[in-house]
Amino acid sequence: MVTLSVIVAMCDVRDFCRTTLKSLALNAREDFEFIVVDDASVDGTSEILREMVPGIPGAVLIRNERNMGISATRNIGLAAARGRFFTFLDGDDWYAPGYLAQLVGWMSQSGVDFLRTGHVRVYGKKRKIVMPPLAPRALPLDPLDYMGPVDASTFIDYPSVWAGIYDRERLRQAGALFFEESLRTAEDRHWFYQLHLRMRSFGVVDLHGVFYRRDVSTSLTRIPDERQLDFLPAFRLVFGELAHHPRGYELSFKAMRTLCALIVIHLDRAQDYEEVTRALLWERSAQTLFDLPQDILEGTLAGMDSVRVNKLRALMSQQMSQHQGAAAR
Known part of the structure; x- marks a missing residue:
């Protein structure tokens, strides 16, 4: 019986994947499997994977014939998974030795649908421990109760899929197992909304055995093109999910607050994007x-600081004026 499946998405991580793979070997156990999915790498990653993966106990290698993106690549790994539990690792990150055994131990004891952990943020040679958001530790919790409050950072704002472990069958039964493949970024935000809205229990432990690189130039968080804007359709999907939930209206204010904050963040760094992407950012935002419920938007803006509210209202006013001008012509 396979207790744990680890889904490792790899794409053009030649300079980092050896460390990642060595960390899998240091965590191997006879009831663990490592599903390494190569998303059509072109930088030499594929050759390293073909060399190293066969030497890792429990590891299998799957290669996409064309680049499919992070959501589809993770879904391929999920479809192949056989474990009672599963977790993720990105191709440029790594585990501390023995971490996965600890993670499975906590999950087995807890009996929850999913478990969240901390991690170690890596900046070059610097390390910083990141704790999970505030909540009771090592106790079963209701996911709905830890989405708010609106104006605080909570678990719904901690969308790091690799900082956790999940019960595969329970997620499958709830229809929350797979990622939305149209999302090339921000797929994790929509996925965690599904978990918090559909699952019955989760837990939190202060494990910090995942090392997450923040200084990688090829990271999706640093791309300058249109993929950066997928947070917008991600939140449209979130609001669709909320519309069918008994507490959806109440929880929509948290989603709107996060969406508004993200739009401002992207506006503030729009100069780093390609010109076409900047124009699309303004228009699509x-x-x-x-398009979203205006009472929820206005209620959200009433509780935000004036700097961000002014930026959002200016954005909306500018786009409305452009539409009116175009209609007049």
Whole structure:
């Protein structure tokens, strides 16, 4: 019987994947499997994987014939998984020795649907321990109770899928197992909304055995193109999910607050994007805000600081003026 499946998405991580793979070997156990999915790498990663993966106990290698993106790549790993539990690792990150045994131990004891952990943030040679958001530790909790409050950072704002472990069958039964493949970024935000809205229990432990690199130039968080804007359709999906939930209206204010904050963050760094991406950011952000429930938007803006509110209202006003001008012509 396979207790744990680890899904490792790899794409053009030649300079880091040896460390990642060595950490899998140091965590191997006879009831663990490592599903390494190569998303059509072109930088030499594939050759390293073909060399090293066969030497790791319990590891299998799957290669996508074309680049499919992080959501589809993780889904391929999930479809192949046989473990009672599963977790993720990105191709440029790594585990501390023995971490996965500890993770499975906590999950087995807890009996919850999913478990969240901390991690270690890596900046070059610097290390910083990141604790999970505030909540009672090592106790079963209701996921709905830890989505708010609106104006604080909570578990729904901690969308790091590799900082946790999940019960595969329970997620499958709830229809929350797979990622939305149209999302090339921000797929984790939509996925965690599904978990918090559909699952019955989760837990939190202060394990910090995942090492997460923040200084990788090829990271999706640093790309300058249109993929950066997928947080907008991700939140449209979130609001669709909330619309069918008994507590959806109440929880929509948290989602709107996060969406508004993210739009401002992207506006503030728009100079780093390609020109076409900047134009699309302004247009699509405003359209998304126009399309979502206006009472929730206005209630959210009433509770935000004036700097961000002014930026959002200016964005919406500018786009409305452009639409009106175009209609007049």
